Amino acid sequence: MNDEAQQPLPSSPSSRAALAPPALDPALFEALGKRVVADLARHLATLRDKPIRPTPSEADLARALNQALPEEGRAPEEIVAAIERDLLPYPTGNGHPGFLAWVVAPPAPVAVLADLVATGMNMMGGGAAPLPTNLGHCVCRWLMELVGFPAEGSMGLLVGGGSMANLTGLAVARHWAAKRDGWNLREEGLQAARPALVLYASDEAHSCIQKSVELLGLGNANLRRLPTDGDYRLDMAALKQAIAADRAAGRRPFCVVGNAGTVNTGAVDPLDAIAELCAAEDLWFHIDGAYGALGVCDPEAAPRFTGMERADSLALDPHKWLSVPLDCGCILVRDRALQRETFSLVPPYLQSPRGTPGDDRGDEVPLPFEHGFDLSRGFRALKVWATLMHLGRRGLAAKIARNNALARRLAEAIEAAPDLELLSRPQLSIVCFRYRPPESEDVDLDALNQAVNERINGAGEFFFTPTRLEGRFAQRACILHYATGEADIDLLVRRVRQVGEEAAAEGTAQGRTR
Numbered sequence: 001m002n003d004e005a006q007q008p009l010p011s012s013p014s015s016r017a018a019l020a021p022p023a024l025d026p027a028l029f030e031a032l033g034k035r036v037v038a039d040l041a042r043h044l045a046t047l048r049d050k051p052i053r054p055t056p057s058e059a060d061l062a063r064a065l066n067q068a069l070p071e072e073g074r075a076p077e078e079i080v081a082a083i084e085r086d087l088l089p090y091p092t093g094n095g096h097p098g099f100l101a102w103v104v105a106p107p108a109p110v111a112v113l114a115d116l117v118a119t120g121m122n123m124m125g126g127g128a129a130p131l132p133t134n135l136g137h138c139v140c141r142w143l144m145e146l147v148g149f150p151a152e153g154s155m156g157l158l159v160g161g162g163s164m165a166n167l168t169g170l171a172v173a174r175h176w177a178a179k180r181d182g183w184n185l186r187e188e189g190l191q192a193a194r195p196a197l198v199l200y201a202s203d204e205a206h207s208c209i210q211k212s213v214e215l216l217g218l219g220n221a222n223l224r225r226l227p228t229d230g231d232y233r234l235d236m237a238a239l240k241q242a243i244a245a246d247r248a249a250g251r252r253p254f255c256v257v258g259n260a261g262t263v264n265t266g267a268v269d270p271l272d273a274i275a276e277l278c279a280a281e282d283l284w285f286h287i288d289g290a291y292g293a294l295g296v297c298d299p300e301a302a303p304r305f306t307g308m309e310r311a312d313s314l315a316l317d318p319h320k321w322l323s324v325p326l327d328c329g330c331i332l333v334r335d336r337a338l339q340r341e342t343f344s345l346v347p348p349y350l351q352s353p354r355g356t357p358g359d360d361r362g363d364e365v366p367l368p369f370e371h372g373f374d375l376s377r378g379f380r381a382l383k384v385w386a387t388l389m390h391l392g393r394r395g396l397a398a399k400i401a402r403n404n405a406l407a408r409r410l411a412e413a414i415e416a417a418p419d420l421e422l423l424s425r426p427q428l429s430i431v432c433f434r435y436r437p438p439e440s441e442d443v444d445l446d447a448l449n450q451a452v453n454e455r456i457n458g459a460g461e462f463f464f465t466p467t468r469l470e471g472r473f474a475q476r477a478c479i480l481h482y483a484t485g486e487a488d489i490d491l492l493v494r495r496v497r498q499v500g501e502e503a504a505a506e507g508t509a510q511g512r513t514r
């Protein structure tokens with residue numbers, strides 16, 4: 001708890017008596033606001049000095065879970081004190097420079113402040129409100145510029161995250177395919193007897209692609225999971241073969257999903273070759289760049305992304321590499337009119353008052369709710385705007401290049417260590433590896449690496465989530481933090497080797513060998 005928590009807050013009993021909750025006395029709001037911002041400043045400044053992922057005790061968790069609904073409202077001071085006591089000490093780790101798990105970034109501090117303002121203003125960003133809608137278009141245009149996506153005639157929409165971004169892009173793809181074949185998907189649905197729409201992706205594609213295929217009614221059986229090459233990139237020969245086989249069987253290939261940075265290894269598929277094939281075969285080209293699309297800002301990585309600009313739709317997540325606080329994804333669609341056709345439904349109660357900026361059926365200022373599923377939406381654009389304003393193009397490029405360089409440093413250290421094995425060479429900022437002691441023929445490497453992972457995570461300096469590559473347990477380090485440095489990477493390598501040696505010795509003693 002902070003010192004200010006002990007100090008009396010200005011109270012104004014008369015106005016408090018007059019104000020029924022949730023109304024709040026402005027002086028008290030200001031005092032509590034200062035206290036909360038001070039709490040947050042301390043929290044962000046001291047993350048590195050604390051255990052990375054402190055867990056509340058079982059008793060605290062049970063207490064939180066079993067709270068009774070309060071019959072009477074509580075004082076705001078009490079609520080803030082409870083946040084300070086019960087929540088703030090237990091972050092999930094992603095603000096810490098040693099956090100290397102999943103694809104979850106630390107928040108850009110300036111965007112934390114911007115988001116507070118966005119929440120306070122509470123503007124409805126789904127419709128014609130000029131600020132949230134126009135700033136949304138502005139930041140989407142900036143994102144397009146950053147990744148080289150053509151802006152003319154395109155649409156960018158901020159959504160909850162990568163899953164929603166991919167779902168939205170694939171919904172437009174499905175609409176496009178039906179239109180191409182001369183039927184009205186919105187009217188008829190997928191109930192009529194028509195050739196099955198088939199979608200292609202590598203077997204490294206994120207699970208949200210399968211969820212999207214299922215939710216869009218295409219059926220998991222019509223998702224082709226194709227093999228990858230030695231670098232976990234989509235095998236083009238397999239893609240061509242699968243499309244030909246489906247056509248021969250009377251099915252309707254309609255969309256290829258390329259990865260611009262897979263979740264497992266950061267692999268970037270051969271985007272240019274996929275674009276070429278999609279053009280030749282008349283298929284929709286969707287890219288999942290939720291994690292990696294911004295990797296194109298690093299000049300060294302940029303050549304991998306050739307062809308990304310040819311996508312019909314591209315998902316990318318500001319809440320990942322850009323460090324915009326959760327949550328914020330983005331879907332870019334090449335044909336804005338088609339996206340509107342896919343989603344627009346404007347009953348009388350949603351029509352804007354005449355003269356409202358944005359009330360323009362000529363599509364001058366496209367309205368978010370006509371281009372996606374959500375109607376109500378917050379002011380996500382402000383935190384994206386604040387982050388990009390603070391970083392600038394150069395700052396972002398430098399941060400991404402730094403993360404990628406650290407991944408290469410990690411890979412080199414792994415290759416130089418006799419007891420570590422590199423499982424995936426970094427294309428962006430993800431490295432997969434495992435502890436493998438010399439003469440390990442009889443060692444159960446999966447069990448040993450599981451133990452290493454648990455010990456490292458338990459020690460509180462680093463946190464990383466494993467994955468499986470070609471059936472093998474893989475340590476996976478995803479470097480996204482702006483404050484992770486070379487010393488962190490070097491320490492990580494030392495710790496893994498040290499812990500690996502200990503676990504191997506104990507494992508042998510306990511007969512944990514094959």
Ligand SMILES: Cc1ncc(COP(=O)(O)O)c(C=O)c1O
Binds near residue numbers: 160162262263292
């Ligand atoms: C490549 C990729 N696609 C999609 C997603 C899903 O994004 P979200 O968790 O924001 O829904 C992720 C998440 O890590 C990802 O790495």
